[in-house]
Amino acid sequence: xxxxxxxxxxxxxxxxxxxxxxxxxxxxxxxxxxxxxxxxxxxxxxxxxxxxxxxxxxxxxxxxxxxxxxxxxxxxx
Numbered sequence: 104x105x106x107x108x109x110x111x112x113x114x115x116x117x118x119x120x121x122x123x124x125x126x127x128x129x130x131x132x133x134x135x136x137x138x139x140x141x142x143x144x145x146x147x148x149x150x151x152x153x154x155x156x157x158x159x160x161x162x163x164x165x166x167x168x169x170x171x172x173x174x175x176x177x178x179x180x
Contacts (some may be wrong), residue, residue, distance in 0.1 A: 118161045124153040 114136060121127040130136060133145065146154065 117157075117161070120157050123160060124157045126150065126153045126157060 116147075117136075118127055119131065121129065131145075133140065140152065142154070
């Protein structure tokens with residue numbers, strides 16, 4: 104929680120993670136970090152998958168399962 108209070112640190116990290124999964128445009132497109140939306144309606148299935156991967160990168164679990172498709176797309180762990 105302390106990182107959030109520093110201002111900008113978390114936003115920069117999140118933007119970097121979103122750029123890794125090619126979704127960094129979503130922040131500006133959808134109105135910034137504080138927008139609340141029904142993402143199932145706002146994002147395509149493919150974009151929802153990318154966001155799921157971004158969540159994975161953010162939380163850094165000890166165990167990850169990846170398919171060969173992800174490796175072909177350049178998403179390396």
